[in-house]
Amino acid sequence: LHFPKMSFCEMDKAANKMFGKVGISDEKNVMKKYPHQLSGGMRQRVMISMSLACEPDILIADEPTTALDVTVQAQILDLIKNLQVKSGMSVILITHDLGVIAENCDDVAVMYAGRIAEKAKVATLFKRPCHPYTKGLLTSIVSLAQESKTILPTIKGNVPSLLNMPKACRFADRCPWVEDICREIVPMERKIGRNHTAACHLACEIKKGKNDFI
Structure with missing residues (x-):
């Protein structure tokens, strides 16, 4: 769609058409409302329709389900999949x-403090994480099988300040397997397996046997 070349009437029709594509049934009524008059899920649908209006080859969805309840989250993610x-x-x-x-992606890149820590196919990453930060994230997931009042594993320490980043590995101060090399040399991405890389000096050793984060 090329809105600058459209008349006001044509733009109105195009906007209503986009609303229909994202599952907004009462298009004309929604067009007249302010954002605060719409529900969170409806606002997300409007934002998606705006993003798709120019028919992009790539849609960047930054936290598209934030502050939405589980039911609406599922609806928005299904909508993005269908579109x-x-x-x-x-x-x-x-x-x-x-x-x-886990439910919606094919490939995943885990980032920490502005750098990619690990990249892999989703199934591979969840089954065999090889970066300490990735392992810490997965270990911290709550399981329905856990007994009540169980103390959940956490990643110790804090994310480094943007004003004082470690000169080498940015996860070194929080890593249970840190070694001298981690504080001295920036870890480059290394191939761990097919379509699987990790920016960690110890990634291969972790893959071989260090399975527990804590």
Whole structure:
């Protein structure tokens, strides 16, 4: 769609059409409302329709389910999936929710303090994480099988300040397997397996047997 070349009437029709594509049934009424008059899920649908109006090849969805209840989260993610299939676009999903990643992504890149720590196919990453930070994230997931009042594993320490980043590995101060090399040399991405890389000096050793984060 090329809005600058459209008349006001044509733009109105195009916007209503996009609303229909994202599952908004009462398009004309929604067009007249302010954001605060719409529910969280409806606002997300409006944002998605705006993002898709120019028919992008890639949609970047940054925390698209934030502050939404579980039911609406599922609806928004299903909507993005369906639109992806219909339009053939790619989707980059940015989220802290590992459950969302497991259910919706093909490939995943785990980032820590502005750097990619590990990249892999989703199934590979969840089955065999090789970066200490990734292992810490997965260990911290709550399981329904856990007994009540169980103390959950956590990653000790804090994320480094942007004003005072470690000169080498940015996860070194929180890593249970840290060695001298981690504080001296920036770890480069190394191949761990097919389509699987990790920026860690000890990634291969961790893959071989160090399975417990704590």
